[in-house]
Amino acid sequence: MTVIEPKQRKASRDVRAEIRTYKGTAVSPGVAIGRALIVEQITSVFRVPIKEADIPHEIQRFEQALERTRADLTDLKQTVSRSIGEEYASIFDAHAMIASDPAFADKVVQKIELDRVNAEWALHEVQEELEARFETFDNEYLRDRGEDIKDVGMSLLNNLQGLSRHELSEIDHDVIILADDLTPSDAVHFNQKPIVGFATETGGRTSHTSIIAKSLFMPAVIGVPRLTQVIDNEEMVIIDGYEGTVVVNPSEALIEEYRSKVTRHEEYEKELLGNRDEPAVTRDGRKVSLQANIELIEEMADAKKYGAEGVGLYRSEFLYIATSPRLPDEDEHFEIYRKIAQDIEPNWAVIRTFDLGGKKLAKEVMGSKEDNPVLGLRALRLCMRHREMFRVQLRALLRASAHGRIKIMFPLVSSIQELRQAKAFVKEIKAELDAEGIAYNPELEIGIMIEVPSAAMTADILATESDFFAIGTNDLIQYSLAIDRNNELVSYLYEPLHPGILRLVKFVIDSGRQAGIPVSMCGEMAADPLYATILLGLGLDIFSMNPSSIPMIKEVTRSLRYRDCRRIATQALQKKTAQEIEEFVIESLAMKLPSGFATRLR
Amino acid sequence: MITKEIEIQNKLGLHARAAAKLVHMAARFKSDIKVRKGTEEVDAKSILGILLLAAGPGTRISVIANGEDEGEAVSSIEQLIDSRFDEAE
Numbered sequence: 001m002t003v004i005e006p007k008q009r010k011a012s013r014d015v016r017a018e019i020r021t022y023k024g025t026a027v028s029p030g031v032a033i034g035r036a037l038i039v040e041q042i043t044s045v046f047r048v049p050i051k052e053a054d055i056p057h058e059i060q061r062f063e064q065a066l067e068r069t070r071a072d073l074t075d076l077k078q079t080v081s082r083s084i085g086e087e088y089a090s091i092f093d094a095h096a097m098i099a100s101d102p103a104f105a106d107k108v109v110q111k112i113e114l115d116r117v118n119a120e121w122a123l124h125e126v127q128e129e130l131e132a133r134f135e136t137f138d139n140e141y142l143r144d145r146g147e148d149i150k151d152v153g154m155s156l157l158n159n160l161q162g163l164s165r166h167e168l169s170e171i172d173h174d175v176i177i178l179a180d181d182l183t184p185s186d187a188v189h190f191n192q193k194p195i196v197g198f199a200t201e202t203g204g205r206t207s208h209t210s211i212i213a214k215s216l217f218m219p220a221v222i223g224v225p226r227l228t229q230v231i232d233n234e235e236m237v238i239i240d241g242y243e244g245t246v247v248v249n250p251s252e253a254l255i256e257e258y259r260s261k262v263t264r265h266e267e268y269e270k271e272l273l274g275n276r277d278e279p280a281v282t283r284d285g286r287k288v289s290l291q292a293n294i295e296l297i298e299e300m301a302d303a304k305k306y307g308a309e310g311v312g313l314y315r316s317e318f319l320y321i322a323t324s325p326r327l328p329d330e331d332e333h334f335e336i337y338r339k340i341a342q343d344i345e346p347n348w349a350v351i352r353t354f355d356l357g358g359k360k361l362a363k364e365v366m367g368s369k370e371d372n373p374v375l376g377l378r379a380l381r382l383c384m385r386h387r388e389m390f391r392v393q394l395r396a397l398l399r400a401s402a403h404g405r406i407k408i409m410f411p412l413v414s415s416i417q418e419l420r421q422a423k424a425f426v427k428e429i430k431a432e433l434d435a436e437g438i439a440y441n442p443e444l445e446i447g448i449m450i451e452v453p454s455a456a457m458t459a460d461i462l463a464t465e466s467d468f469f470a471i472g473t474n475d476l477i478q479y480s481l482a483i484d485r486n487n488e489l490v491s492y493l494y495e496p497l498h499p500g501i502l503r504l505v506k507f508v509i510d511s512g513r514q515a516g517i518p519v520s521m522c523g524e525m526a527a528d529p530l531y532a533t534i535l536l537g538l539g540l541d542i543f544s545m546n547p548s549s550i551p552m553i554k555e556v557t558r559s560l561r562y563r564d565c566r567r568i569a570t571q572a573l574q575k576k577t578a579q580e581i582e583e584f585v586i587e588s589l590a591m592k593l594p595s596g597f598a599t600r601l602r
Numbered sequence: 603m604i605t606k607e608i609e610i611q612n613k614l615g616l617h618a619r620a621a622a623k624l625v626h627m628a629a630r631f632k633s634d635i636k637v638r639k640g641t642e643e644v645d646a647k648s649i650l651g652i653l654l655l656a657a658g659p660g661t662r663i664s665v666i667a668n669g670e671d672e673g674e675a676v677s678s679i680e681q682l683i684d685s686r687f688d689e690a691e
Contacts, residue, residue, distance in 0.1 A: 094618035097625060097649040104650050139658035141614050148618045148653075331613060331691060352640070 019249050022231075024199060024224035026244035031262045032219040033255055034174030036235045036248075038228050039182075045157070046117040062105075062119040065159035069099050072155060091148070098152045104130075120160055127153040130309050135359050140326050176229055176237040184214025197239035199246050201227045214298070217465055221246055272551035276307040280543075280554045286562035288536065290554055291347075291544040293522055297336055300343040302547035307554070310347035312544020313409075313470065313522040314340055316393065317356045326332035327389060333396030341404020348405045350470065350544075352449065354391055355379045355411040374484075379412035380422060387425065394429050397465075401441035408444065409470060413453040416461055423465070447517075451475035456504040461514035470544070471508055473523025495578035496525050502534070502573055502581070507540050529556045530585055536562065537569025560592055603669040606676045612686035615658035618649075620687040625649045627682050633669025635679070646679070 003234055050058055061577060074095040098104060104126070111122035126148060134146030177198035197219040213220035228585035231237065231248055238247040239259050242265060247254065247455030281287045291312030292303035303311065319328050319336055340349045356378060383390035397408055408426070413419050423446060447468035450456050459469065477496055478485060485494040495501070505521075512519035520542030525531040527545035532553050535543065543553060568588050575581045610616060612666035614623070617684060628635045635646035644651030646665070657663055667675040 090622070092621040094649065097622050098653075101648050101650045103645070130654075133654055134656075137656040139656060141617060142653075142656050142658055145653055147620050148649075335691070373637040438614045452622060 007503060012362070019223075019247065019251065019254065020230070022224045022227065022246045022248070024221040024227075024242050024244050024246060026220075027186055027222050028213040028216075028218055028220040028241050029265075030177060030197070030217065030219035032174075032239040032241070033250075033258060034176040034196045034237060036178050036231050036233055037171075037175045037230070037235045038233050039177055039179045042215065045120045045124045046118075050112075050116055051406070055113055055116065058119050059109055061160060061425070062108055062112065062156075063121070065156050066105060068159040069152070069155045070096055072159070072561060073099060084165065095148060095155075096151050097157070098148065120157060123153060123156055123160070124187040159555070176239055178231055180228055190388055197241070199224055199237075199239055201225065201226055269551075272555060273306070275551055275554050275558065276305075278554070278558065280309075280557045280563040282536065282557055282560050282565070284561045284563055286536070288540065288557060289520075289542045289556075290550045291520070291542055292547045292550070293544050294340065294547075297339055299547065300340060303344065305549040306547040308344070308347075308547055308550055310542075310544055311340060311344050311349035312520050314349060314351045315355065316351055317354050321358065327392070328390045328397075330396045334391055334399050336578065337397060337400035337406055338403045340548070341400060341406045345405065345437045348407055350407045350409050350447070350468075351397060352409045352411055352470075353380065353390070353397075354383055355449075356382060374478075379409045381412065382416060384418075384421060389596050390425070391429060394426055395433070398426075398429060398433055398440035398444065398586060399438060401444045402439040406444075407468070408446045409449060409468075410446070411449045411472070412452060412475070413448040413450075413462070414454050416458070416465060419462065419465060450508050451479070453480045453504065456480075456508050457527065459508040460514070461513035463511045463517055466517065468517050469508060469519045470542075471519065471521040471523065473501075473505075473521060473525040476504065477536055480504065480572050496528075496531060497572075497578040497581045497585075499573070499575065501583070502538075505535070506538050506569075509540055513539060514543075516543060529553065530589070532556055533560065533585060533589060534569050534572055534581075535540070536560065537565030537567070537572075539566075564588075564592060603666065604672045604676050606662050606680055607662055607664050608680050608683050610657050610659055610661045610663065611638045613659055613691045614689070615661065616652055616655060618653065620689070621649050621652040621659070622647045623653055623682060623687050624679065627679055630678075631667070631669070631674060631675040633667045633672045633675045636666045636670075636676055638664040638666060650686045 008187075014298060014534070073092050077089045077092040077096070103364065107126045107129075108119070108122045111117065111125055112119055115122065115125075130149050131146045134143055134149065136141040171194045173194060174196045175194045177195055179198070179200050181202045182198065182200055193467055195218075198213070199221040201224060202222070210222060219239045221239055221241060221244050224246055227246070231246075235248050236250060236255075238255065240247065240251050240258065240261075242261075247258075250258070279287060281291045289309045290307070292299070292306070292308035293309040293313045293315070294300065294303060294311050295315050295318040298324060300311075314337075316333075317425050319333065337349075337351055383393075394408075397406065400406055405596060409420065410422050413422075426446065430440065430442075445467035447470060448455070448462065448466050449472045450459060450462075450469050451472035451474075453476070455462060456471075463469070473496060474485075477483070477494060477498070481493060481495065481498060483494045485491050509519050518541045521535060522544035524545075526535065526540075526543040528547035529552065532543060533556065536557065546551065568585060572581045572584060575584060612620060612676045614620065624637075625647055635642050637652060637655060638644075639655045639657055642655060643666075644655055646652065655663070665676050665679050667673075669675075
């Protein structure tokens with residue numbers, strides 16, 4: 001990480017005095033206000049021939065850099081160990097050993113002497129040679145250790161060029177770090193004054209950098225296009241880690257508003273968390289279950305904090321995204337499922353098998369391209385086509401079922417034949433495990449996502465062979481209304497309250513009730529007070545959502561009567577348009593919900 | 603001189619943190635200690651050497667110690683590898 005001198009970059013600042021807002025993805029909540037500091041990865045190192053007489057001096061420079069790097073790594077290890085945990089810290093121990101290894105340092109010194117080049121170039125060459133050797137390894141995990149060499153090399157280079165992070169502490173105002181991309185070791189450096197938040201152009205929500213930001217309680221936004229080009233050093237910046245926005249050049253009034261946003265948010269959350277240990281039950285005694293949608297194991301802490309009564313949906317494809325481009329092995333699957341089940345005990349966790357679209361997986365694993373991936377080889381179809389991959393996941397799920405309360409859910413089922421085939425495959429794997437003497441839960445429940453219109457319309461048939469249903473609204477709405485919500489030209493037609501959608505949802509819930517199986521919803525609809533009211537009235541049993549939405553939906557549930565919700569739902573089903581339905585529900589609710597909620601309805 | 607063949611069992615093999623533990627252990631002994639995989643032989647006290655061995659799970663390596671505490675050195679390293687470097691799997 002290199003800090004670019006502020007002076008180099010502020011030429012155009014005066015002409016851009018207006019407030020600008022940029023949108024990204026929120027990865028760590030909170031608001032941070034400070035002046036922009038752009039950091040860049042070093043990309044170019046130059047070869048500078050040196051005189052023979054200068055060789056000792058060059059070696060001395062390198063040795064000083066080594067010493068500083070070792071000291072930095074020791075500091076870093078202690079900081080990380082205290083603030084995040086031992087397991088993250090031990091990697092820096094290994095880095096310090098690499099920096100101390102004569103096999104590394106001697107090579108650089110030799111190169112300085114023999115080639116008569118500057119220390120930077122000698123280091124660069126040695127690093128390249130080593131990285132090239134790592135790249136030849138067969139074992140993918142070990143091959144990636146070349147990254148460790150790179151990380152150490154970067155620190156050395158920083159110290160050689162005198163651009164040490166120690167200078168950051170000399171800045172006397174709060175700083176927002178802006179970067180193209182950051183490595184986890186960059187992110188942990190940020191746990192110090194004057195850095196209060198950061199934003200990047202790239203990086204995934206599930207990346208280590210995002211996770212570390214969250215555990216450091218540092219507001220962060222990622223995925224802001226061209227960030228480092230559109231903002232200048234020293235500009236005033238607000239990072240809104242709730243909404244995922246970066247505001248540049250805010251007025252004093254706006255800064256004040258953002259300052260109070262933190263207080264407001266904390267008070268609101270505290271107030272809502274007051275119902276954490278209360279049941280989600282209507283005033284006339286109808287009990288429902290509010291559960292969590294989870295993508296990362298780290299989110300289990302939130303699930304517990306917000307009082308989730310189970311994991312209604314674990315999106316297992318995120319496991320693949322974490323190990324990409326390699327597929328997770330059986331033990332990696334198993335370990336995650338066991339952990340989730342253990343964390344949520346005594347409640348249940350529903351694990352959805354790989355729901356990967358053609359787009360995500362096709363290129364990397366399947367090597368194929370489809371014209372219409374949304375209607376193509378994806379989710380359960382893809383798994384059944386590539387059974388060896390599916391076998392790994394199902395074996396792990398079955399094994400984990402002996403260690404905790406888990407259920408299996410298949411995505412994108414469109415007919416009962418598909419369900420039967422998938423269940424037959426599970427049976428085949430059970431026989432395999434029996435033969436190997438490996439334990440699993442013989443009663444393991446298998447349910448399906450209802451997200452294809454044909455599945456919703458045949459829910460009564462599917463209910464005879466499925467242990468539970470989970471309605472996935474996002475896909476159900478897109479497929480039913482033939483609307484791609486990301487297409488700006490038609491996204492106005494994406495209407496969750498379309499009478500056609502409500503009829504499908506009602507039929508699925510009714511079919512589940514008649515067959516005596518629980519029905520849940522794990523789309524965005526379940527987390528919206530307005531929709532939730534209708535769903536309550538339709539008799540939905542389980543609402544699964546982002547953990548942080550649970551307290552609000554619980555408050556809504558606890559302030560309503562089931563009787564009223566049923567009436568609202570019945571009347572809503574008689575309206576002709578989504579808009580009529582929405583207006584009717586808002587009107588009906590305005591009188592029934594506590595005053596604070598009415599303003600949160602659109 | 604003592605030579606002992608040992609199989610790497612932990613799931614990730616001799617990755618950075620495991621290699622660091624092995625080097626720490628080797629550094630405690632006065633003996634000269636080498637690790638060999640196939641025809642490649644490296645100094646057990648160099649983390650870079652160990653990492654460059656690229657010893658994944660299931661790899662068989664030989665630990666060769668030569669010096670006054672060679673017996674203890676080999677058995678300590680064997681124990682560390684057999685305990686999967688205290689990793690979960």
